[in-house]
Amino acid sequence: QQKTSGPSPPGLYDAACVGISPYMYVFAGGDPDTGEYCNTIHQLDTRSLIWEEVKAVNPLEAPMKKADACMVSYSTSLLVTMGGYGHLPDTPQPRADYVADTRKGCEGQGWTNELGVFNLTTRTWSWPSTTGSQPPPCQDHCLTRVDQSRAIVYGGWQLGKSVPNFIYILDMHSWVWDTVTGGAPGQPWPVARAQHTAVSLHEADSGATDPALLVMWGQNENGDFGDGWIFTVNSRQWRKMMLPDSLRGRSWHTTTILHTDDTHKQLV
Numbered sequence: 054q055q056k057t058s059g060p061s062p063p064g065l066y067d068a069a070c071v072g073i074s075p076y077m078y079v080f081a082g083g084d085p086d087t088g089e090y091c092n093t094i095h096q097l098d099t100r101s102l103i104w105e106e107v108k109a110v111n112p113l114e115a116p117m118k119k120a121d122a123c124m125v126s127y128s129t130s131l132l133v134t135m136g137g138y139g140h141l142p143d144t145p146q147p148r149a150d151y152v153a154d155t156r157k158g159c160e161g162q163g164w165t166n167e168l169g170v171f172n173l174t175t176r177t178w179s180w181p182s183t184t185g186s187q188p189p190p191c192q193d194h195c196l197t198r199v200d201q202s203r204a205i206v207y208g209g210w211q212l213g214k215s216v217p218n219f220i221y222i223l224d225m226h227s228w229v230w231d232t233v234t235g236g237a238p239g240q241p242w243p244v245a246r247a248q249h250t251a252v253s254l255h256e257a258d259s260g261a262t263d264p265a266l267l268v269m270w271g272q273n274e275n276g277d278f279g280d281g282w283i284f285t286v287n288s289r290q291w292r293k294m295m296l297p298d299s300l301r302g303r304s305w306h307t308t309t310i311l312h313t314d315d316t317h318k319q320l321v
Contacts, residue, residue: 059104069124083120090139123196164190185230195251218245246271250308277302
C-alpha cells in the first residue's frame with residue numbers, strides 16, 4: 054500500500070476509472086453508507102501520489118449522479134463516459150434516454166445511456182451529437198477502447214434483465230455508432246451477460262490493424278458464466294476461448310492484459 058495525499062474521492066462502489074499517463078481518473082460511484090451517488094471526477098498523480106478534484110466549470114452540464122458507468126480516454130485530454138444507474142436528473146439531457154426503476158424503494162432512480170465527454174484542458178462537459186443506434190440505458194456493461202478512435206460497448210442489464218446481446222462500436226472521431234446485431238446461422242455468439250470484463254487484446258494506441266476484444270465471464274439471470282470470448286472487430290466475428298476447467302464461473306471481477314511482446318500476452 055502507498056499513502057496518498059490531497060482531496061481523495063470518498064469511499065465509493067462501482068466508480069469508473071481510466072488512466073492517461075501519468076494520471077488516473079475516477080468518475081462517479083455510489084456511497085454504500087448513505088445510498089447516495091456522485092458525478093465528480095478525481096485525478097491521482099501516480100508520480101507524487103497526490104489527489105485533486107477536477108471541478109467542471111459547467112457543473113450543471115455534468116451527467117447524472119450515478120454508479121456503474123463506464124469510462125475511456127480519447128486522445129490525451131478527453132474522458133468519455135457512458136451509461137450507469139443512479140438518481141434520475143431533474144433536467145434530462147436531450148441526447149440521452151432514461152428508464153425509471155419501478156421497484157419499491159427505488160423511486161427517483163433508474164438507468165441511462167448518457168454519453169458525456171469531459172475535456173481535461175478546458176474542464177468542461179459536452180454532449181456529442183451522435184448518429185446510428187446507441188446502446189440502451191444499462192448498468193454493469195463494458196466500454197472498452199480497442200484502437201486510437203474506436204470503443205466498444207458490450208453487455209449490461211436493466212431491471213435485472215440482460216439488454217439486447219449486440220456489439221455497439223463507437224467511432225469517437227466522427228461520433229457514429231455502428232451496431233453488430235448477431236452472427237449468421239451457426240456462427241458462434243456468446244450468451245447475453247452483465248458484470249463481465251472486456252479488455253483490448255492490443256494496446257489501444259499501438260496502431261494495430263486487427264483490433265480484438267476479450268470478454269471474460271460475467272452473469273445473467275441464471276447465474277455466473279465460466280467462459281471467455283474474443284471479438285475480432287474488423288471481421289465482426291466471435292470465437293470461444295478454451296479455458297481450463299479449474300477456472301470457475303465468476304462475476305464482479307477484473308481482467309488485465311499484460312503485453313509482454315508482440316506475440317505473447319498474459320491474462321491477469
